[in-house]
Amino acid sequence: MTDIKDNINKLLFESGLTNYQISKRTGIAQTTxxxxxxxxxxxxxxxxxxxxxxxxxxxxxxxxxxxV
Structure with missing residues (x-):
């Protein structure tokens, strides 16, 4: 479970993607x-x-x- 949590933290806080970009790629609401x-x-x-x-x-x- 820790690996998943770490991955989510990296995605949300270190990836450089905006909530909008993440929302479009996952279908999760920006507000969430x-x-x-x-x-x-x-x-x-x-x-x-x-x-x-x-x-x-x-x-x-x-x-x-x-x-890359």
Missing amino acids: LSRFTRKESDIENMSLKNALKLNDLWKTISETEKK
């Missing part, structure tokens, strides 16, 4: 993402569905960077 980036909600309380979407996006981005 904003609650996490403003730390109004804790990542541990995120729905499994959203956590998996964000983790998958981080993995895709990481793999793309490795190829």
Whole structure:
């Protein structure tokens, strides 16, 4: 679980992607993402569905960077 949480943190806070960009690629509402980036909600309380979407996006981005 820690790996997924770390991946989500990296995506939200270190990737350089905006909430809008993440929203478009995952289908997660910008308002939902904003609650996490403003730390109004804790990542541990995120729905499994959203956590998996964000983790998958981080993995895709990481793999793309490795190829470049």
